[in-house]
Amino acid sequence: MGLLDSLLGRNKPAKANLDSLFALPQAAVTLEAAAGFKPTGIGAVCYRANEGAAFASMQADIQELLDADGGPAVERVQDSYGFTWLECRQEPDALSELVTELHTVNTTLEAHGFGPSLLCSVVGFKGPEGQTLGLVYLYKRGTFYPFAPLGDQRRDNGLELQIRGAVADDVPIEKSLERWLALWGAPGLS
Amino acid sequence: MTEVKTRFRGDRGLTARMGLVGVLLVALWLLFGAVLIAYTNLFFGIIVVIALAGAQWYFSDRMALASMRARVVTPEQAPELHGMVDRLVALADMPKPRVAIADTDLPNAFATGRSPDHAVVCVTTGIMRRLNAEELEGVLSHELAHVANRDVAVMTVASVIGLCAGFIARWGLFFGGGDRGRDSGPPVWLIIWLVSLVVYAISFLLTRALSRYRELSADRSGAYLTGKPSALASALTKISGDMARIPTRDLRQAQSMNAFFFTPALKAEHISSLLSTHPHIQTRLDQLAKISADLGRQV
Numbered sequence: 001m002g003l004l005d006s007l008l009g010r011n012k013p014a015k016a017n018l019d020s021l022f023a024l025p026q027a028a029v030t031l032e033a034a035a036g037f038k039p040t041g042i043g044a045v046c047y048r049a050n051e052g053a054a055f056a057s058m059q060a061d062i063q064e065l066l067d068a069d070g071g072p073a074v075e076r077v078q079d080s081y082g083f084t085w086l087e088c089r090q091e092p093d094a095l096s097e098l099v100t101e102l103h104t105v106n107t108t109l110e111a112h113g114f115g116p117s118l119l120c121s122v123v124g125f126k127g128p129e130g131q132t133l134g135l136v137y138l139y140k141r142g143t144f145y146p147f148a149p150l151g152d153q154r155r156d157n158g159l160e161l162q163i164r165g166a167v168a169d170d171v172p173i174e175k176s177l178e179r180w181l182a183l184w185g186a187p188g189l190s
Numbered sequence: 191m192t193e194v195k196t197r198f199r200g201d202r203g204l205t206a207r208m209g210l211v212g213v214l215l216v217a218l219w220l221l222f223g224a225v226l227i228a229y230t231n232l233f234f235g236i237i238v239v240i241a242l243a244g245a246q247w248y249f250s251d252r253m254a255l256a257s258m259r260a261r262v263v264t265p266e267q268a269p270e271l272h273g274m275v276d277r278l279v280a281l282a283d284m285p286k287p288r289v290a291i292a293d294t295d296l297p298n299a300f301a302t303g304r305s306p307d308h309a310v311v312c313v314t315t316g317i318m319r320r321l322n323a324e325e326l327e328g329v330l331s332h333e334l335a336h337v338a339n340r341d342v343a344v345m346t347v348a349s350v351i352g353l354c355a356g357f358i359a360r361w362g363l364f365f366g367g368g369d370r371g372r373d374s375g376p377p378v379w380l381i382i383w384l385v386s387l388v389v390y391a392i393s394f395l396l397t398r399a400l401s402r403y404r405e406l407s408a409d410r411s412g413a414y415l416t417g418k419p420s421a422l423a424s425a426l427t428k429i430s431g432d433m434a435r436i437p438t439r440d441l442r443q444a445q446s447m448n449a450f451f452f453t454p455a456l457k458a459e460h461i462s463s464l465l466s467t468h469p470h471i472q473t474r475l476d477q478l479a480k481i482s483a484d485l486g487r488q489v
Binding site for chain 2 (some may be wrong): 083140153179
């Protein structure tokens with residue numbers, strides 16, 4: 001936001017950046033080779049549901065569209081912070097299909113003018129010893145970060161930093177650690 | 191690539207009014223400054239006043255927290271509040287401010303700090319008790335918009351001229367009087383004093399207008415950020431209803447903090463709309479209703 005904008009109080013909503021999401025399948029290959037983490041086939045998009053009929057009908061359209069492929073139904077979950085998660089399931093080895101589904105959600109929101117309401121997308125992974133890991137895509141930054149919940153609102157920072165090193169060449173990593181938002185209870189991460 | 195659509199609608203009228211007030215303030219400064227330099231030896235005094243205002247801006251976060259007896263809380267101490275702020279700043283793509291809680295039943299919230307990197311958002315225990323999660327989130331998004339708009343800096347700069355004029359109106363007779371008398375016509379110090387009074391009055395009205403416009407624009411950005419203008423509206427009605435019922439002794443203690451409060455802690459009917467720091471509640475509700483209608487429209 002420019003100085004003039006802040007002087008005049010014109011604080012515009014931040015736009016979402018959808019482009020880097022397709023880098024995920026490549027990162028998954030590296031992740032499996034480097035650390036033995038495999039995709040779980042579960043991914044989710046987190047957004048802020050706006051009030052009003054326009055958003056509700058768009059949301060119903062998205063679900064109908066994604067369910068048309070005959071695969072597992074898309075599930076909609078409301079979290080305790082008032083954000084909505086749209087959970088998509090595919091076969092664990094069909095990561096690019098999963099990413100395409102996530103991308104469809106994003107582009108639909110954006111096409112209806114709700115792009116600023118997108119918070120993040122998560123794709124779930126399981127480690128060799130059963131560790132839970134999510135690669136999170138932050139729309140407003142266009143960057144990824146790893147999130148490894150341990151249950152009971154604790155996270156495995158050591159593992160997160162290890163994963164950061166492993167996938168740093170494949171996806172843009174969020175450099176400022178304070179923006180590595182904790183996503184307790186996100187779908188596919190428990 | 192296709193043009194990215196957005197539902198956000200700026201308010202040109204609001205921007206224009208804000209710009210006009212800004213231009214008028216600068217013009218007032220130039221005029222007043224020219225008069226002061228030409229006719230008085232008060233230059234040093236003015237520098238001191240500006241330095242004081244600068245210090246007030248620089249230490250705004252500490253002063254506001256201290257005067258409200260608020261304490262900064264860690265994510266462990268207030269996990270839900272932090273979680274809310276975390277998500278809102280991720281949505282708005284801004285640095286996370288510190289989060290503070292003031293232990294008072296006065297239902298209010300404020301944001302302060304010299305820049306978005308040194309900002310604090312503070313809520314009172316009273317507001318947390320009265321509002322539900324969605325409404326509190328609306329209030330937080332309003333405060334975050336103040337941070338993003340750098341309202342502390344803008345209002346400090348805007349208020350400096352009033353401070354200077356007020357300083358001269360009060361002390362100018364002391365410093366400027368006596369030795370500069372001319373042979374004919376009224377004495378210079380009297381003219382300066384009268385000019386200062388007029389400048390003070392005009393700048394007072396202008397800064398109050400600016401403050402009201404910035405409240406409206408913070409409401410606007412906050413509503414677009416959460417996508418729930420109605421939650422913010424319901425918070426407003428709850429709080430302003432509550433504010434009127436609070437005993438006045440508490441309110442007077444908080445008066446100097448008014449500029450950055452979510453709703454003013456003074457009874458609205460006692461101040462005419464021209465003098466108040468916050469727009470009338472109906473104006474704010476009307477704007478939020480309009481945004482709600484915009485969000486509901488099919489595109």
